[in-house]
Amino acid sequence: MSLEITRMNPHFADVMPQEYTDLVENGPFGRDFGARDLGSFKELFEEHPMCAGCNLSLAFRIIVASLPNPADTIMVGSTGCNSIAFPQLALHNVHSLFGNQNAIASGLKRGLALRFPDKVKDVVVVAGDGATADIGLDMTLHSWFRGEKFATVMFDNEIYANTGGQESGMTECGEIRNMAPTGKKFNKISVANLAIEAGCAYVAVVTTASPLKISKCFEKAVLVAREIGPTYVQIYTPCPTNLKLKSSESVSLAKERSKGTYQFREHVSPEAEEFLAARAEKTEEQVRVTSKDEEMHSA
Amino acid sequence: MERYRVVPGPEGYLPPAAALHGVELPLPGQGLVEGSRVEGRTAALAIAERLVSASVPTFFPGPLLLWKSTEEALERGRLVREIAREVGAKVIPMPDYRPKYPMIDPAVEINPNHPNLTIWFNKIDVGVFIGVHCHQANLALKIIRGGTSCFTVALCAHEGHEDANASLRDTDVASLTALLDAVRIVKQGGE
Amino acid sequence: MPDVELKPVSTEHLLRECQREEVFITGSEAVREAIRRANVDIAVAYPITPQSESMHLVGDLYAEGYIRDYFRGENEFAVMSEIAGAAMAGVRVFTATCGPGTLRAFENFPMWSGTRLPIVISFMTRGINSPLTIQPDTIEMGMLLDTGMIMLHAENAQDLYDMILMSFSVAERTSVHIPVGVFVDGFFVTHTRQKVKIVSEDVKLLPYDPTHSPVPTMDMETPPFRYMRDPFVMKSNYISYAAHASWQQEVMAAAERARPHIEAHLGSFVEQENPDAPIQVVACGTAVSQGREAVRMAREEGLEVGLVKIKVLRPAPREEIRRALAKAERIVIPEFNRTGWLAREIASMIPNNDRIAAGPRVFGGMTMPPEVIVDVIKGDVLVGV
Ligand SMILES: Cc1ncc(C[n+]2csc(CCOP(=O)(O)OP(=O)(O)O)c2C)c(N)n1
Ligand SMILES: [Mg+2]
Numbered sequence: 001m002s003l004e005i006t007r008m009n010p011h012f013a014d015v016m017p018q019e020y021t022d023l024v025e026n027g028p029f030g031r032d033f034g035a036r037d038l039g040s041f042k043e044l045f046e047e048h049p050m051c052a053g054c055n056l057s058l059a060f061r062i063i064v065a066s067l068p069n070p071a072d073t074i075m076v077g078s079t080g081c082n083s084i085a086f087p088q089l090a091l092h093n094v095h096s097l098f099g100n101q102n103a104i105a106s107g108l109k110r111g112l113a114l115r116f117p118d119k120v121k122d123v124v125v126v127a128g129d130g131a132t133a134d135i136g137l138d139m140t141l142h143s144w145f146r147g148e149k150f151a152t153v154m155f156d157n158e159i160y161a162n163t164g165g166q167e168s169g170m171t172e173c174g175e176i177r178n179m180a181p182t183g184k185k186f187n188k189i190s191v192a193n194l195a196i197e198a199g200c201a202y203v204a205v206v207t208t209a210s211p212l213k214i215s216k217c218f219e220k221a222v223l224v225a226r227e228i229g230p231t232y233v234q235i236y237t238p239c240p241t242n243l244k245l246k247s248s249e250s251v252s253l254a255k256e257r258s259k260g261t262y263q264f265r266e267h268v269s270p271e272a273e274e275f276l277a278a279r280a281e282k283t284e285e286q287v288r289v290t291s292k293d294e295e296m297h298s299a
Numbered sequence: 300m301e302r303y304r305v306v307p308g309p310e311g312y313l314p315p316a317a318a319l320h321g322v323e324l325p326l327p328g329q330g331l332v333e334g335s336r337v338e339g340r341t342a343a344l345a346i347a348e349r350l351v352s353a354s355v356p357t358f359f360p361g362p363l364l365l366w367k368s369t370e371e372a373l374e375r376g377r378l379v380r381e382i383a384r385e386v387g388a389k390v391i392p393m394p395d396y397r398p399k400y401p402m403i404d405p406a407v408e409i410n411p412n413h414p415n416l417t418i419w420f421n422k423i424d425v426g427v428f429i430g431v432h433c434h435q436a437n438l439a440l441k442i443i444r445g446g447t448s449c450f451t452v453a454l455c456a457h458e459g460h461e462d463a464n465a466s467l468r469d470t471d472v473a474s475l476t477a478l479l480d481a482v483r484i485v486k487q488g489g490e
Numbered sequence: 491m492p493d494v495e496l497k498p499v500s501t502e503h504l505l506r507e508c509q510r511e512e513v514f515i516t517g518s519e520a521v522r523e524a525i526r527r528a529n530v531d532i533a534v535a536y537p538i539t540p541q542s543e544s545m546h547l548v549g550d551l552y553a554e555g556y557i558r559d560y561f562r563g564e565n566e567f568a569v570m571s572e573i574a575g576a577a578m579a580g581v582r583v584f585t586a587t588c589g590p591g592t593l594r595a596f597e598n599f600p601m602w603s604g605t606r607l608p609i610v611i612s613f614m615t616r617g618i619n620s621p622l623t624i625q626p627d628t629i630e631m632g633m634l635l636d637t638g639m640i641m642l643h644a645e646n647a648q649d650l651y652d653m654i655l656m657s658f659s660v661a662e663r664t665s666v667h668i669p670v671g672v673f674v675d676g677f678f679v680t681h682t683r684q685k686v687k688i689v690s691e692d693v694k695l696l697p698y699d700p701t702h703s704p705v706p707t708m709d710m711e712t713p714p715f716r717y718m719r720d721p722f723v724m725k726s727n728y729i730s731y732a733a734h735a736s737w738q739q740e741v742m743a744a745a746e747r748a749r750p751h752i753e754a755h756l757g758s759f760v761e762q763e764n765p766d767a768p769i770q771v772v773a774c775g776t777a778v779s780q781g782r783e784a785v786r787m788a789r790e791e792g793l794e795v796g797l798v799k800i801k802v803l804r805p806a807p808r809e810e811i812r813r814a815l816a817k818a819e820r821i822v823i824p825e826f827n828r829t830g831w832l833a834r835e836i837a838s839m840i841p842n843n844d845r846i847a848a849g850p851r852v853f854g855g856m857t858m859p860p861e862v863i864v865d866v867i868k869g870d871v872l873v874g875v
Binding site: 002005006023029071072073074076083084086087089090091092093094095096097100103104105106107108109110111112114115116121138139142146 | 531532534558559561563564565567568569571572573574575576577578579580581583597598601605700706708709710711712713714715716717718719720721722
């Protein structure tokens with residue numbers, strides 16, 4: 001049981017630094033915390049060195065808090081701003097090369113499936129738009145074609161943020177960026193459409209304007225990937241540093257875009273639909289039973 | 300060229316990995332002292348002597364000892380604490396391997412990427428690593444040799460460490476018990 | 491599942507004590523026979539001549555139940571990352587490629603070493619573009635010398651069989667735990683039939699044990715749970731630089747630690763015939779076979795010539811080469827590539843390296859007739875240099 005690795009050897013409990021004691025005592029391992037509870041438990045992602053107002057780190061914080069089973073989750077990142085966030089994550093996570101995240105995850109998931117046939121090990125990929133849609137596009141798509149059972153999350157800041165604001169395939173047509181000095185000459189790539197076409201069982205497009213929506217969609221993506229097949233969540237995470245915005249302005253931008261050119265979209269395959277409905281029914285039943293229990297206690 | 304000896308530093312700007320200069324890992328039953336293969340018991344006595352005579356001996360238990368309390372880990376943990384008590388050593392954990400951001404608190408923990416900070420801060424003159432993955436232990440050992448005068452000991456569960464000033468291999472409950480005995484013998488003035 | 495249950499045994503037992511039978515098979519089939527006994531969990535394949543046949547046959551092993559998972563990846567860069575991901579999960583992996591595939595995948599190889607992955611890979615060497623060629627050429631080996639991986643070079647199908655089987659135990663040792671590349675000259679060995687003694691008992695290697703890894707396995711079962719593989723040590727300060735530098739030194743040290751374990755299986759890094767002869771032919775791969783024939787011919791003509799067969803390129807056989815060539819007056823290094831990387835290697839290892847007569851070097855798929863080597867043995871003939 002992997003929860004074991006989150007428990008301390010009692011012979012050293014007295015010398016462990018406070019942050020680890022906090023993680024063990026107030027962390028999310030084996031407990032039912034979600035994005036809704038942020039602020040009330042010790043998070044697995046903390047003290048990150050990202051820029052002030054970074055939307056990527058906000059999205060990162062939300063998805064980490066929304067992991068259905070962190071104690072059995074291995075995350076895979078890629079080179080880019082996310083790889084500055086990942087070292088601060090209290091979970092096994094891989095940084096390998098720029099763009100190979102879905103290939104690493106394919107091997108990782110298959111290896112874990114062989115070693116732990118009776119246990120669910122969630123593999124979650126989180127990478128930038130450059131990593132997912134440009135340099136790693138073949139590996140993104142092929143992991144979907146092959147039906148690899150893990151969730152892929154794109155942090156779409158429509159730019160190569162980490163290397164100083166160059167054009168990516170996800171930049172909107174006409175935008176002036178480094179390496180696109182006269183404006184981008186082609187349309188933003190619709191990775192969501194590609195995902196549907198490639199057979200993803202669940203696809204969602206969201207923005208940092210609605211954190212709870214990110215949380216809900218992400219959780220569905222992880223659960224559907226476990227049972228049915230590949231899933232994709234694309235999150236608009238505008239970069240205040242490269243866009244030269246104040247932090248508050250970047251959230252407003254996300255709000256504005258979510259009403260215009262970055263609207264919420266969700267695709268759920270019939271199989272995924274059925275699975276999610278059955279699951280919702282089960283949870284509802286659980287809720288009914290618990291509230292009944294409570295009623296009886298209060299009576 | 301003279302044989303490379305793995306002695307305490309500070310060795311300089313970027314000291315070599317001892318393995319690249321002819322230092323070989325101990326064979327089963329052996330240990331290493333300053334880069335030479337010796338009998339396991341000789342190595343244990345040498346380590347005991349260092350621990351007993353040190354001003355600030357310190358144990359650095361790593362993740363494999365701090366987490367996942369198997370019976371073996373519990374027993375090894377108990378023994379480490381007992382040896383530490385016997386020699387009056389501090390216990391400073393290495394809870395994980397990520398470089399510490401924004402800043403390490405060197406009073407309470409050690410990290411393989413910048414172990415020298417903890418050694419300097421606490422003025423540690425003998426440091427013992429146990430329960431650290433071999434790769435990370437070697438990073439720490441080499442960086443310490445480069446920048447500090449601390450005598451390093453690696454109590455390895457696998458094949459031992461050339462980059463430590465002294466090292467045991469296949470360290471299990473029995474070898475820790477033997478080390479405890481060696482410490483007691485040294486304290487009483489030797490065999 | 492295979493028809494018969496295979497008994498797990500140690501590498502030493504499998505290679506030294508198990509009964510063998512002599513079969514007449516191609517090099518590709520020798521790969522299959524080695525992998526049949528290797529207890530591989532996952533293999534990932536991508537076609538490229540002359541490697542493809544080997545990985546087809548490995549695929550057959552999957553269909554027969556000898557391998558637990560197998561698929562064709564989308565390109566070599568992806569394949570090497572897929573293999574890396576699987577190795578990080580703590581299973582035993584195998585793949586193969588060559589030439590353009592090697593170069594396409596290149597960024598992965600130092601990553602494998604740096605992240606301490608015990609991957610076994612075979613390279614069925616081939617020339618690189620341009621112009622396009624599928625012919626044998628060892629140029630890629632020179633490019634891989636500094637990737638951190640251990641490099642063995644098979645002369646023939648027997649070497650190939652034994653080297654692949656021994657590599658898992660070398661790669662997977664805690665103190666080593668870096669990739670091993672087993673190189674073999676494409677076509678010359680992969681596509682020709684040779685007598686090979688293969689293990690005939692129903693045995694396989696013991697499984698890989700991820701709990702012995704020198705770095706945490708990525709499974710959330712191994713402490714510490716707070717772990718990035720591999721951590722960012724790229725802040726702009728001395729501490730970060732020193733951590734990265736020490737990390738690289740540790741990877742080099744890992745290869746160094748492999749020496750006794752490679753020796754235990756191969757006996758030695760180099761083999762020498764007629765060690766006292768003033769002229770020595772030094773080679774690896776099939777150039778050794780050509781060299782051996784050339785030495786025989788030259789000796790028939792009354793020349794005193796010896797042969798040095800190099801089996802291990804990394805870790806570098808420095809001492810072995812220095813010793814083998816201590817008394818040589820003239821050193822001939824036949825190579826199947828234009829760069830002469832082996833001659834460069836040898837030149838960096840020995841004193842008075844003006845003793846080296848460069849060449850003969852052939853490339854583009856040209857064969858290396860022993861007569862050409864004899865010409866160079868006899869005098870300063872320029873062949874391909
Ligand atoms: C093979 C390779 N090419 C280029 C780079 C340089 N590089 C590092 S991060 C990056 C851009 C990342 O962009 P994106 O994936 O969108 O992530 P972001 O930083 O925007 O979050 C680039 C080009 C690299 N590290 N490796
Ligand atoms: Mg980006």
